[in-house]
Amino acid sequence: MEVIPSHRIQPSLFLITVLLSVIEFSASAANSTTPNTFLRCLLNHSESSHPIHSAIFTINNHSFSSVLQAQIRNLRFNTSTTQKPFLIVTALHVSHVQASVICAKKHKLLMKIRSGGHDYEGVSYVAGDPFFILDMFSLRSIEVDIDDETAWVQTGATLGEVYYRIGEKSKIHGFPAGVCPSVGVGGHISGGGYGNMMRKYGLTVDNVIDAQMVDVEGRLLDRKSMGEDLFWAITGGGGSSFGVIIAYKIKLVRVPDTVTVFKVAKTLEENATDIVYKWQHVASAISHDLFIRLILDVVNDTQKGTKTGRATFVALFLGDSKSLVSLLSEKFPQLVVKQSDSIETSWLRSVLFFADINISEPVEILLDRQPKSLIYLKRKSDYVKKPISKAGLEGIWKKMIELDNTVKLYFNPYGGRMSEIPSTATPFPHRAGNLWKIQYQANWNEAGKQFVDHYIKMARVLHNYMTPFVSNNPRQAFFNYRDFDLGINYNGMNSYTEGRVYGVKYFKNNFNRLVEIKTKVDPHNFFRNEQSIPTLPHVKS
DSSP: OOOOOSOOOOOOHHHHHHHHHHOOOOTTTTTOSHHHHHHHHHHHTOOSSSOSGGGEEETTSTTHHHHHHHTOOBGGGOSTTSOOOSEEEEOSSHHHHHHHHHHHHHTTOEEEEESSOOOTTOTTTOOSSOEEEEEOTTOOOEEEETTTTEEEEETTSBHHHHHHHHHHHOSSEEOOOOSOTTSBHHHHHHTTOOOTTHHHHOOSGGGEEEEEEEOTTSOEEOHHHHOHHHHHHTTTSOGGGTOEEEEEEEEOEEOOSOEEEEEEEEEGGGTHHHHHHHHHHHTTTSOTTEEEEEEEEEEEETTTTEEEEEEEEEEEESSOHHHHHHHHHHHOGGGOOOGGGEEEEOHHHHHHHHTTOOTTSOGGGGGOOSOSOOBEEEEEEEEEOSOOOHHHHHHHHHHHHHTTTSOEEEEEEOOTHHHHSOTTSSSOOOOTTOOEEEEEEEEEOOOSHHHHHHHHHHHHHHHHHTGGGSOOSSOOOOTTSOOGGGOOOSTTTTTHHHHHHHHHHHHTTHHHHHHHHHHHHOTTOOSOOTTOOOOOTTSOO
């Protein structure tokens, strides 16, 4: 782990003068000299070997807008009325992170930490009060050690880059993380990310063995120096509540030379309800090597000219197609998967398949940090503990048709390794007893508040309709599927009372331990956002 020297080299007076002369702040910040003194503080903490000035973008910089928008993945938060940061620090070195923390704390400024920008509510780049962004996208090195079967991955890297770099070194190693290649490592891992190998190997955080982070004092820590409590918290409890995660050391997993993928769709007229009903009893209990995602949506019935429900089954099997077909013939014959429905490929290319990229494309496409397209979106989540009756499924189809396909349902099966890991092993608590997780997807391309309101309303309507079928007391949710409908802290300042409202839904009983750790390592709540971990109520923020 690199040790950052405490000695700082002052930048030239000319450089300070130039930067201060061009900086221009929002009207809300104009009444204070704090932003100017903050900028001066950053420059004063710059090292001659790693000067920070090239990492600073003020709103007067011609590249400011492009830097801000480069990592915005939800068009809801890329509008002219969205409040903008007064400054962006695109950290090029660990010392830039340390300077940002030290100076922001000193001048009592709100700091948002961004890696991939896929957070569904824009938590890492939107705020109601004046703020600046610490952008980690340039800290993206990946060091793969195949002999040790590990890799150090900086949090500005994308999952696609991680997969590609592993594939460069080995065809029989992979990592159990998400299926979207452009997702940033920082938020994905620290929030308990998952992927289509979770039934075999668990979550991303179940395969993290070390970390580097900058704490509230500006110190660079690893697992040993931060201690097991803090390490536990940042492996599933959200890193941005506790510090700035620089890198994670991940444990690679073994994958076969050949894996098999398939996508099979069935409409209501093709017995979709019965097949989905059976899927509920099979998907979480079948071989750990098989992951079958279920997508429910609404399509046009070409024969009747009416709307009908469709169930799409998308699968990864860690083995060959012959073994897959044999397994499904025994355990899930209702789906009727033939070898001709299956594609044998490498694990690396299976990532392309799940990302809806042509599997024959060059794998270098995984290095593309930009999503294929940008859309407006809203996400919600649920956990299911008991199979839904056929009558219940028919009611869900009816409601989705009534909502005119404005919301899709993604069912991700659990079981396997997910049921073997204790609920307290990491902050992520949703283990044994959960059959699958639901993601509610509302996507649209039309700009305007009326469309935002409409689609968010439709997501809420379907979410409310699903109440009898999902977990309760509390109704659980997945932290990485951020959802402000669950409650917010106004920039974290109202702390414990408001934080508990959403905290127990994301973390259940693990929330209490997270609060205790937060109170210990960041008692004045410097690292905060709208859904961060609060401090205990007797500690004043």
